[in-house]
Amino acid sequence: MKKQLITLMAALALATSARAEVRIGVIVSATGPAASVGVTQQRTVPVLPQKLGGQDVRYILLDDASDTSATVTGARKLITEEKVDAIVGPSLTPNSLALLDFVAESKTPMISLAGSALIIDPPVDKRRWVFKTPQSDAQMASIVLEHMTRKNIKSVGLIGFSDAYGEGWIKVMTGLLEGAGIKVVASERYQRTDTSVLGQILKITSQNPDAIFIAASGTPAALPQTTLVERGYKGLVYQTHGVANNDFLRVGGKALEGTFVPAGPVLVAEQLPDSHPAKAAGLDFIKRYEAIPGAGARSTFAAYLWDAQLILNKAIAVASDIAKPGTEEFRVALRDAIENVKDVAGPNGVYSMSPKDHLGLDERSRVMTRIVGGEWRLVQ
Amino acid sequence: MNTDVAMILLQDGLVSGAIYILLATALVLVFSVTRVIFVPQGDLVAFTALTLSAFEAGERPGTIWIVTFAAGIAVSLEMVEAARWRDRARALQSLLRFGLVPAVVILAALFLVPKTAPLVWKMAVSAGLITCLGPLIYRIVFQPMAAASPLVLLIAAIAAHLGLNSIGLHAFGPEGVRTEGFSGAPLALFGMIVTPQAAGVLASSVVVVAALYLFFRFPLRGRALLAAAHNRRGAEIVGISTVAAGRTVFVLAGLAAAISGLLIGPTTTLYYDSGFILGLKGFVGAIVGGMAVYPLAAAGALLVGTVESFASFWASAYRDVVVFLLIIPVLFWRSVSVLAPEDGLE
Known part of the structure; x- marks a missing residue:
């Protein structure tokens, strides 16, 4: 009887942890003071690809209302209840910093969409689990x-x-x-x-x-x-x-x-020389993103989310060979894989991560633009 | 710093001060009659600019829906009350007051404001919508608890502010707007260059404050308000309705907010949540006036504007600190010089 119960519980535990799909929690600040940043990211979620690295993906979107405590409760829910394999976001620096302990403790890789270098530097201890896509100041x-x-x-x-x-x-x-x-x-x-x-x-x-x-x-x-x-x-x-x-x-x-x-180069994607690695990725993103809000609605903030998705795409392909989504092994493998992605060309530049650099952008990640006639113009 | 710079800063300070005067006056007015510190006053200012800018863009502003819903709630509250007293006359009267008046303004806003309409008409309709909101907020939030202590009323006012803030985000979106201003060439006055906008703001502010003064001085309604402000219980005994008095001051507060919004809109970018800090600065002005004396409150508001302008030149990082520090010596001086009016003694 006792043995049976243990087998049953083990089976249950297995059934709840291993699953076919990859779950990604997306935390953005779509309301509150930072709404102008987060709204564009929120709009990006419906156009994200349904398959990453050959795996089915489910995105769980959460609005933290630009409030740090809401970020923490939201992330806790994503990790303990939804058992997400990775977190993308939050949109803001203080909110991202608030999650450092939490993601490290639960061994969940996080790709922040916030600006400050403080979030990833130095990439040791709890910051081993944290990456980001926006260029540093x-x-x-x-x-x-x-x-x-x-x-x-x-x-x-x-x-x-x-x-x-x-x-x-x-x-x-x-x-x-x-x-x-x-x-x-x-x-x-x-x-x-x-x-x-x-x-x-x-x-x-x-x-x-x-x-x-x-x-x-x-x-x-x-x-x-x-x-x-x-x-x-x-x-x-x-x-x-x-x-x-x-x-x-x-x-x-x-x-x-x-x-x-x-x-970021995505702002003037059409004007970039064809040799620029961000041009193709940027145009692809713009086509999908502007399908809903309309032409010219592009936002570099939304593109950071797109960059994160491209990085995850590569990393999930590697990690899913090692373990099943929903398990701790998968999350560990995913973190290692993100840290080793090389030459991922996104709308905001080319990402080559390393154990020392959790941003991985070089000088191709920024351009100088000038406002001429109410439009952004690339400065050569 | 030379005299040129000083004059420009003084002018900038006086223009901001003129807007704080309107806010401070409205705060004192509402507080003295209803004992409510009307925190959402600033929100209404921001909403006015957002409404006008939506009209300018040829869109229907979110204010229309806010007023519609608020009027709906107010009418239902009134109907429930009238049904309880089986008072048909009252039902009719409140249908007129909370139903018909907002309905007229809403219909005008919906159908009579094409993109090509003159600016003055757009301004008038925006002001109409915001003015409607004043008494509606009073009916929904403050009238049911008119007898509560000032602290409870303050908490309700903060709740109303937070509510309006969230509603504002949904109705107007997160981005800021800047409206069209008084156009024309700058004038030379006493050796200083004055923009038409600055002159317009100062002139309008003076006119509004003068009109308020006359209103309190002469018509019976104004004197009744003054009576309610001086002594609620006494006013009730001689047959002055404090509910009607409250409603009237909220109409005036809504109007003052609308005028401030129209004046400040062209000078700066306003967001759905810009109102709070504006209201706070008006509040500092009002505190200088002891929340009771209009000329003092107006002087306080001008002081706030001027200090703010000079502080932003000398120590920009500490500007708001300097402005809000004004409150401390004033409170200290008041606490040793006069006995504050006791709220409980009525």
Whole structure:
């Protein structure tokens, strides 16, 4: 009797853990303050491929409302109840950091869609389980610096959000600029919710710098630029890749003309030379993604999710030869496989992961663009 | 810093201050009559700009559905109450008040605002929709608990704010808007360059505050409000309906919010959730005025705007800290100089 019971329980345990399909939990911030980022990722989920690495895949989508505690409860549910094999997301840096302990403990690989390098560096201990697809600030900053040196800029004024995003960028930029012998004449802050930045802009323009760098994201990044135009500033203006969506163009309008924006290659996929490895992947993504919201709706944020899917595609093919989905062995094999993917060309660049680099992007992951006539133009 | 920069900052501060004046005045008005700290005032400001921008884009703004649902709830509440008292006259009256008036505005918004309509008409309909929301919020949220303590009313106001915030996200989406402004060439005035927008904001704000002053001074309705504000119980004894008084101030608050929204829309990008911080700054202005004295509240609001503008020049990273720090010396001075009016003594 006792023996039978044990066999039965073992059978049950096996039946519940091993299964035919791969389950992937997708956590995005489709509502709340970061909604403009997460909504585009949420829209991407229905167009994701139904098979990855030859296995059937089920995506379980979760909206964390940009709230860290909701991310943690959601992830806990995904891992214990749905027994997902991998997590893609969350969209935000603090939310991703909140999951570090949790994914390491449950041995679930996670591909974050958030910007900060803190999420993956250094890739040891609990960060062994965490990867990410968005370019790091330092990578994006280096192309801005390159462009500024080429334009022979001698002095720069900085203005950015007084939060982690702005501070992070301004710290990176200040270091790079000073290293290159470019003078930082002013470093101002403003809030996402501010209704006027006139004071900050007056302070910067009174120093008359050759260029102004704005470290802000989304539509609030347009406010300093409209003020700059009102004050008649004639120098160059740089933004970060956090503004790369059409709402920014809509809100900023004519004031944005001529702005330089570093971005993932997908933003200007059509204009890339055919030799660029991200061109084909980018065009394919755009075709599928824009089928629903309409042409021109592309978003680099949605493309990060697409990149994650391409990486998983390669990794699942490897891992499914080693173990069955739904088991711990599979998740371990999947993590190892993700860490070893090489030359995966996605809309945002070419990913070659290694035990030392859980992002795996090189200089092909960013391009410099310019806003001309209300559109993004590739700067050669 | 030279005088040029100082003048520009002063102008910017006064323009923001003018908008905070409207918010502060509305907050003081609502608080003195109903003892509600109307947190959602700022949300209504943001909603106005979002509504107008939807009209400008030739779309139907989400505000239409918000008002429709709110009116539906208010009418049902009124009908239940009227049925309980078997009061046919009251049923008719509230159908008119909470059904017909919003219905007219909603129909106008649905069918009479083509994309080509003049800006003034779009502004008027947007203002109409938001003004309707004021008394509807009062009927649904605050009237059923009118006798509760100020703390409970404050909690209800915060709940209303959070609710409107989520509704706003669904109705308007996460992205911000900027509306069209007063156009025209900048004027030269006392040696400083004044944009028509800035002049328009200041002028409108002065007109609204003056109109409020006159309203309280002369018509019977205004004086009744003043009476209810001074002493609720006493006003009730002499036959002034505090419910009607509450409804009237919420109409005024809705109108003030709509005007602020129309004024601030062209100067900045507004989001569904931008209202809270605006309301908070109006609140600081109102606190300076002790939540009771209009001219002081207006002066406080101007002070907030100016301090904010200069702080963003000198120490941009600490601007909001500086603004909200204003509240501490004021509260300290008030706590040692005057005895706060006791809420319980009625």
